[in-house]
Amino acid sequence: MSPIGRRRGRVVGAERGEKVVVAPEAHPSGAVVPGVPRELVPKHVAIVMDGNGRWAKQRGLARTEGHRAGEASLLDVIKGGIEIGVKYISAYAFSTENWARSPEEVRFLMGFNREVIHRRRDELDAMGVRVVWSGRRPRLWKSVIDELEYAQERTKDNDTITLQFCVNYGGRAEIADAMREIAEEVAEGKLKPGRITEQTIARHLYAPDIPEVDLFVRSSGEQRTSNFLVWQLAYAEMVFLDTLWPDFDRRDLWRAIEIYAQRDRRYGGAIPNEVNPTSVDPTSVSPTSVNPTSVNPTSVNPTSVK
Numbered sequence: 001m002s003p004i005g006r007r008r009g010r011v012v013g014a015e016r017g018e019k020v021v022v023a024p025e026a027h028p029s030g031a032v033v034p035g036v037p038r039e040l041v042p043k044h045v046a047i048v049m050d051g052n053g054r055w056a057k058q059r060g061l062a063r064t065e066g067h068r069a070g071e072a073s074l075l076d077v078i079k080g081g082i083e084i085g086v087k088y089i090s091a092y093a094f095s096t097e098n099w100a101r102s103p104e105e106v107r108f109l110m111g112f113n114r115e116v117i118h119r120r121r122d123e124l125d126a127m128g129v130r131v132v133w134s135g136r137r138p139r140l141w142k143s144v145i146d147e148l149e150y151a152q153e154r155t156k157d158n159d160t161i162t163l164q165f166c167v168n169y170g171g172r173a174e175i176a177d178a179m180r181e182i183a184e185e186v187a188e189g190k191l192k193p194g195r196i197t198e199q200t201i202a203r204h205l206y207a208p209d210i211p212e213v214d215l216f217v218r219s220s221g222e223q224r225t226s227n228f229l230v231w232q233l234a235y236a237e238m239v240f241l242d243t244l245w246p247d248f249d250r251r252d253l254w255r256a257i258e259i260y261a262q263r264d265r266r267y268g269g270a271i272p273n274e275v276n277p278t279s280v281d282p283t284s285v286s287p288t289s290v291n292p293t294s295v296n297p298t299s300v301n302p303t304s305v306k
Contacts, residue, residue, distance in 0.1 A: 006228065007175035021128040021160060021236030024079035033083045036138035036256050040261035042214035044088040045253070046229050046236065049074065051244030057205060064108045069246035071116055080250020081161055084257060085210075088210055092228050096170030099139065110141045113167055117147045121154065136177070150204045164210055171230030178204035205231060212236070216286055217253070217259045219245045237263045278301025 035253075052066030058066075074091055081089050093113055100104060117131070124131060133148035148167065181204045185191040191200075202208060213229055213236040221242040225233060239256040241248075 019128075019157075020126075022126045027076070027080075029251070030050075031251050031254075033080075034258055036084065036254075036257055036261045038085055039258060040258055041085045042237075043086070044090070044211050044213050044232075045086050045094075045215045045217060045257075046090040046213045046233065047077065047246045048092045048216075048218040048222075048226055048228055049248075050218055050222055050226075051248075052246060054220065055128065055168045063105060064112075066246055067109065067112055070248075071120075072223075073245055073248045074116075074206050075120060075123070076162065076249040077126070077253050078163060079127070080253045082127060082129075086161060086253075086257075088164065090164040090166060090210070090213070090229060092166050092169065092226070094135075094167045094169070094228060096136065096168060096173050097227065110144055114141065114144045114147045117151050117165070121147075121151045124151070124163065125158065126157050127209055128158045129155060130158040130160075130162045131155045132162055132163055132207050132210065133165045133167060134174070135167045137168075138171060140168045145259070162210065164207055166228070169206075169228075171225075171227045171233075174206055174266060175201070177206075196255060201231070213282040215256065217241065217256045219243050219248045219252070235265070235267055237265065 027069065049070055052070050054066070055069065056066030058267050068103040077087060084161070086174060094109055098109065101109075121285050131148075131151040131154075133152055144167065150163065178201050182191065182196060182200060186193055186196075210232075212232045212234065216225065216229075216233055216236040216238045218224075218226075218238075218240050223240045225238075237260050241252055241256060243252050
């Protein structure tokens, strides 16, 4: 699909017979995209949407109301990602560990994730968002899977931005599932153990066409990855913001990207330091220096007995 031009507040592309893509509307505050050079904008941003429960507790509400309020935050972040030029956003919607929550909250989250995808799919499709589901099928409600797969199929040709919606997802589980597939290929004689490389593992992840994460963002002030995209985060820059997720919007995403743009990503490499030829080698010993281990022949041995 050829790129489709976008301008704020207008629908473009229809006059050329291409798919109509709607540009995101401006933020209500009037905030504009920061001037981050395009080459410094992260290609892939992973987000742990944390703080819904605390947001609700501060207001005397049930935890589920915090989840409801967080829906608008995700949509606004996607719009902000489109505006600044992010190509992939991975959102941690429901983890494999979230099954340990109360049955009432789990039931709510299952239905809520299903409703969000159903309710927002037209808007996401109109903005050119490609939806990709990553996660395990076992235990997940069939109705949730159906909505995720429908959205994935419907938006598969969109190329404005990709939303990897992680439901029933765990980073360790993803690696375990990849290992299981690789082991089956070895058992079937399709793959020799000695031929297994990092690239082999990467090809067996849930969404192998999505690049590794450049920027990891977590809301609410907590500073941990919580088993999210364990493999893909190997060289990600991490930014932790205090804002609770229901209060989070595109301006917070842009702030995280501005912080990211100031980082020096070396991927394990390093540039040699410039050496001043007149500087003194700190490891050298001056011939006039005193050896602290030497013994002054005139000193008194404190262990001697008079």
